Amino acid sequence: MATSFKQIEEKLKTEAAKLLESGSVSLVLAYGKGYDEKHPMPYVAKCASDVANIVFNEFCTYNMARYLVRYPRGTKIAVAVKAADSRAVIQLIQEEKVKREDLVILGIPVSGMKNPKTGETIDSKTTCGLYNPVLYDVLLGEEVHGQPVVSPYDVLAGYEAMDKDARWAFWQKEFDRCIRCYACRKACPMCYCDPCFIDQTKPKWGDKSPEPAGNLMYHLTRFHHLAGRCIDCGECSRACPVDIPLYLFHKKVAKECEEMFGQAAGMSIEDKPALVNFRVDDSDKILE
Amino acid sequence: MSRIGVFVCHCGLNIAKTVRVSELAEFAATLPDVVVAKDYKFMCSTPGQEMIANDIKEHRLDRVIVTACSPLMHEQTFRKVLAASGLNQYLLSIVNIREQVSWVTHDIEEGTAKSKALLNGAVNRARLLAPLTSRVIDVNPDVMVVGAGIAGIQAALELANTGKKVYLVEKNSTIGGHMAQFDKTFPTLDCSACILTPKMDNVLQHKNITLMTSCEVTEVKGFVGNFDITVKQKARYVDHDKCNACLACTEKCPGKGVSEWDEGLVKRKAIYIPFPQAVPQKPVIDRDACTYFIKGKCRLCEKVCEQKAIDFEQQDTSTTVKVGAVIVATGYDLMDTKPLLQYGYGRYPGVYNALEVERLFNSAGPTGGKVTLRDGREPQAIAIFHCIGSRDKNNYEHCSRVCCMYSLKFAHLFKEKTSADVYQFYIDMRAAGKGYEEFYNRIIEEDVKFIRGKGARVAESADEPGRLIVEAEDTITGKFIKLPVDMVVLSPAMKPRADSKDIARLFNLSTDKYGFFMERHPKLAPLSTMSEGIFIAGVCQSPKDIPDTVAQAYGAAAEALTIVVKDKLELEATTAMVNPASCCACLNCVRVCPYGAPFFNEQKGVSEINEALCKGCGLCASVCPSSAIIARHFTNDQVLAEMEGLMEF
Numbered sequence: 001m002a003t004s005f006k007q008i009e010e011k012l013k014t015e016a017a018k019l020l021e022s023g024s025v026s027l028v029l030a031y032g033k034g035y036d037e038k039h040p041m042p043y044v045a046k047c048a049s050d051v052a053n054i055v056f057n058e059f060c061t062y063n064m065a066r067y068l069v070r071y072p073r074g075t076k077i078a079v080a081v082k083a084a085d086s087r088a089v090i091q092l093i094q095e096e097k098v099k100r101e102d103l104v105i106l107g108i109p110v111s112g113m114k115n116p117k118t119g120e121t122i123d124s125k126t127t128c129g130l131y132n133p134v135l136y137d138v139l140l141g142e143e144v145h146g147q148p149v150v151s152p153y154d155v156l157a158g159y160e161a162m163d164k165d166a167r168w169a170f171w172q173k174e175f176d177r178c179i180r181c182y183a184c185r186k187a188c189p190m191c192y193c194d195p196c197f198i199d200q201t202k203p204k205w206g207d208k209s210p211e212p213a214g215n216l217m218y219h220l221t222r223f224h225h226l227a228g229r230c231i232d233c234g235e236c237s238r239a240c241p242v243d244i245p246l247y248l249f250h251k252k253v254a255k256e257c258e259e260m261f262g263q264a265a266g267m268s269i270e271d272k273p274a275l276v277n278f279r280v281d282d283s284d285k286i287l288e
Numbered sequence: 289m290s291r292i293g294v295f296v297c298h299c300g301l302n303i304a305k306t307v308r309v310s311e312l313a314e315f316a317a318t319l320p321d322v323v324v325a326k327d328y329k330f331m332c333s334t335p336g337q338e339m340i341a342n343d344i345k346e347h348r349l350d351r352v353i354v355t356a357c358s359p360l361m362h363e364q365t366f367r368k369v370l371a372a373s374g375l376n377q378y379l380l381s382i383v384n385i386r387e388q389v390s391w392v393t394h395d396i397e398e399g400t401a402k403s404k405a406l407l408n409g410a411v412n413r414a415r416l417l418a419p420l421t422s423r424v425i426d427v428n429p430d431v432m433v434v435g436a437g438i439a440g441i442q443a444a445l446e447l448a449n450t451g452k453k454v455y456l457v458e459k460n461s462t463i464g465g466h467m468a469q470f471d472k473t474f475p476t477l478d479c480s481a482c483i484l485t486p487k488m489d490n491v492l493q494h495k496n497i498t499l500m501t502s503c504e505v506t507e508v509k510g511f512v513g514n515f516d517i518t519v520k521q522k523a524r525y526v527d528h529d530k531c532n533a534c535l536a537c538t539e540k541c542p543g544k545g546v547s548e549w550d551e552g553l554v555k556r557k558a559i560y561i562p563f564p565q566a567v568p569q570k571p572v573i574d575r576d577a578c579t580y581f582i583k584g585k586c587r588l589c590e591k592v593c594e595q596k597a598i599d600f601e602q603q604d605t606s607t608t609v610k611v612g613a614v615i616v617a618t619g620y621d622l623m624d625t626k627p628l629l630q631y632g633y634g635r636y637p638g639v640y641n642a643l644e645v646e647r648l649f650n651s652a653g654p655t656g657g658k659v660t661l662r663d664g665r666e667p668q669a670i671a672i673f674h675c676i677g678s679r680d681k682n683n684y685e686h687c688s689r690v691c692c693m694y695s696l697k698f699a700h701l702f703k704e705k706t707s708a709d710v711y712q713f714y715i716d717m718r719a720a721g722k723g724y725e726e727f728y729n730r731i732i733e734e735d736v737k738f739i740r741g742k743g744a745r746v747a748e749s750a751d752e753p754g755r756l757i758v759e760a761e762d763t764i765t766g767k768f769i770k771l772p773v774d775m776v777v778l779s780p781a782m783k784p785r786a787d788s789k790d791i792a793r794l795f796n797l798s799t800d801k802y803g804f805f806m807e808r809h810p811k812l813a814p815l816s817t818m819s820e821g822i823f824i825a826g827v828c829q830s831p832k833d834i835p836d837t838v839a840q841a842y843g844a845a846a847e848a849l850t851i852v853v854k855d856k857l858e859l860e861a862t863t864a865m866v867n868p869a870s871c872c873a874c875l876n877c878v879r880v881c882p883y884g885a886p887f888f889n890e891q892k893g894v895s896e897i898n899e900a901l902c903k904g905c906g907l908c909a910s911v912c913p914s915s916a917i918i919a920r921h922f923t924n925d926q927v928l929a930e931m932e933g934l935m936e937f
Contacts, residue, residue: 073890095875096875097874192872194872194914196914197914197915200870203915225913276911278880
């Protein structure tokens with residue numbers, strides 16, 4: 001029997017209070033109240049008295065690993081992570097943005113999270129489909145048994161059936177809607193570049209106003225920058241106000257990387273980031 | 289406003305046959321900022337260079353584009369022209385319309401069109417080129433030679449004799465390589481040991497040579513003039529400083545290993561020196577054969593050693609050596625002929641490979657120099673098979689170059705030492721070398737039978753047990769031959785060392801499809817590699833005989849000397865730099881750099897680049913997600929401008 005959301009919330013509060021009181025961390029990245037129950041918000045507890053504001057329910061989809069890189073190196077942080085979120089933490093450790101020893105990872109085993117916008121249950125269609133965190137110090141509940149029967153890449157079947165021209169047309173159409181709010185970039189735990197290439201002026205990689213060419217440049221380059229790094233939490237797609245299915249492209253690239261390099265992003269802190277690490281046995285498929 | 293000069297080279301007909309060069313020059317003249325555009329037969333010749341120099345003065349050029357061959361070939365030539373004319377040498381741009389255009393098409397329309405596109409891009413980029421200043425670095429005067437066969441030994445001695453300090457690294461416990469295994473050398477038939485062992489001793493005695501046996505290179509850092517090379521000293525389990533080479537240990541040792549030096553024909557002890565003239569003449573323990581390491585008991589050697597030199601606790605150790613240049617001379621392996629089932633090597637005791645036969649002839653070999661079969665009989669008939677695995681599309685396409693000659697040598701020695709009939713099965717006789725054809729003629733006179741036809745098969749004789757039947761087609765008479773013999777000698781292909789690709793990776797060398805190291809230029813830079821400061825000599829580059837190997841060793845020594853003889857070295861100014869304001873500290877640059885130039889500055893929270901280590905390859909700039917890295921001479925603006933120029937076509 002899976003642990004209920006309320007039980008997780010209680011455990012999260014207890015652990016956060018314990019960590020903050022003992023001083024072993026200076027902040028806890030978790031979830032707090034929004035304007036209603038369906039819209040919780042990212043929340044940072046900085047002292048024991050903040051803990052009361054922590055909530056956890058089925059709408060707490062945000063990937064709190066996103067906020068790890070905001071604090072100076074060496075800050076002791078506790079972070080509440082669900083399955084995919086923990087992969088983001090691992091990926092950030094691999095990329096040496098954070099150190100394992102500076103983190104207390106509060107793992108949340110959970111299934112049945114819901115998209116706050118649509119109310120739909122989130123599954124492996126838009127995320128990596130895992131229920132249990134890959135890495136944690138404290139597990140806030142019992143492991144969820146019975147992993148999803150479908151692979152996170154099954155959703156690609158329709159996309160992969162399209163030929164080159166159809167895919168091009170598909171993305172052109174999707175990106176035409178983009179209003180360049182950059183919510184995808186803001187939600188993404190791996191998008192930590194400051195400045196982002198698209199904000200630069202020398203060289204100017206793409207137009208900054210929402211027009212087709214600049215939209216393509218922004219999104220295609222972002223996909224490229226996330227190759228082998230995207231941990232498939234699906235937050236970009238949920239953050240998108242115009243519902244561009246960004247997860248499709250990310251999944252496609254992730255699948256190819258996994259096939260080529262035999263490693264999925266953020267699954268082990270011993271791994272090295274696939275695309276900037278040379279191994280003698282690396283696949284040469286890309287050259288063929 | 290730039291003032292650009294475009295100079296289109298015909299390269300004789302190399303370019304002019306597939307690119308309309310005068311049309312290209314006319315096209316260049318129409319491009320904005322181009323003030324002069326000319327074509328000429330050989331731009332690299334003195335008149336060609338003078339033309340550029342004159343035009344720089346006459347037209348007050350501030351950018352020069354040479355449309356010719358690869359920049360690897362003549363970038364330096366034309367940079368000197370700019371420098372001599374008072375222009376910064378980095379204001380030159382080379383457009384390669386030879387290797388990238390004329391040599392890869394037969395279609396003059398396509399060739400001309402592509403040349404125009406490339407030139408259009410280059411003009412766009414040239415406007416943005418900036419003057420750069422070269423860096424000057426100190427040069428480490430020492431040299432490392434990797435591999436101590438005849439090539440490595442010769443190169444090390446030459447360098448040491450000029451007064452340079454040399455580190456000679458050898459993975460085996462003795463130096464000497466394959467040449468130490470031979471008995472006689474063709475075509476003069478002088479004794480291999482007599483000409484080699486004095487050199488080996490010279491190496492040991494030479495005050496400028498640091499001999500590192502049982503050692504392997506594990507890491508190479510740095511760059512021309514300043515290499516940091518990590519060398520692993522493999523545990524010998526004998527302290528060579530204490531050992532006085534009394535060899536009492538090797539007498540008492542009960543262990544049995546396989547003698548590599550005798551090509552596995554006999555056993556040796558577990559604590560051993562490979563052969564009596566080995567250098568250094570001190571034993572090592574073969575862990576895989578040692579009774580103590582296998583069973584945990586014995587240590588007889590330790591008991592008899594008065595010097596207390598045996599040390600079972602010895603571990604592999606690593607040292608770092610700093611040198612200015614490296615010569616790689618790692619030699620070859622013979623192809624394993626076991627998989628060629630038709631020849632029965634490994635199945636029939638009468639089938640030998642060439643190195644085993646070398647050992648049979650050698651007076652220090654397993655038979656004391658007598659030619660006897662594995663069962664002790666003297667052979668009555670011997671077949672020598674040429675080209676086993678060489679000149680063979682299924683194995684190695686190359687000719688191994690030495691087999692014809694050593695097969696003749698074998699024939700001579702067989703005739704001298706036995707009363708056997710000797711048959712040569714050959715495809716062609718290749719005797720190109722000083723005195724080689726004469727040697728061939730001499731052997732013909734010696735009643736050796738030459739059959740022009742590749743040995744096809746070896747089988748056991750049904751009638752006479754212990755004898756072999758060789759089959760071949762005599763292509764002169766067109767008849768199939770079946771011949772009973774007692775001994776078959778295979779001349780296997782020479783192939784790169786099994787670990788040649790690892791060596792190549794360590795030193796950043798390119799290899800051909802088999803793993804032989806690639807030279808920088810097959811004719812004009814046969815000993816240099818694409819890694820500056822790393823040279824190659826001997827069979828690791830391609831099969832060759834001892835005279836050619838030695839000649840290469842001398843050459844490589846001279847090449848290495850051209851670097852270490854200088855105090856200072858001018859380095860390319862085309863390095864990368866980090867704009868700290870844009871750095872997002874993803875550390876991609878640190879991870880991808882093959883030279884270890886970028887590092888993370890923890891205090892500032894950004895990456896920085898050690899320009900002394902940077903080779904300007906641009907990998908870091910290409911993986912930088914926030915364009916914080918600027919590759920000088922190939923900045924984003926320059927590359928984008930060039931691409932825009934290309935895409936206008």
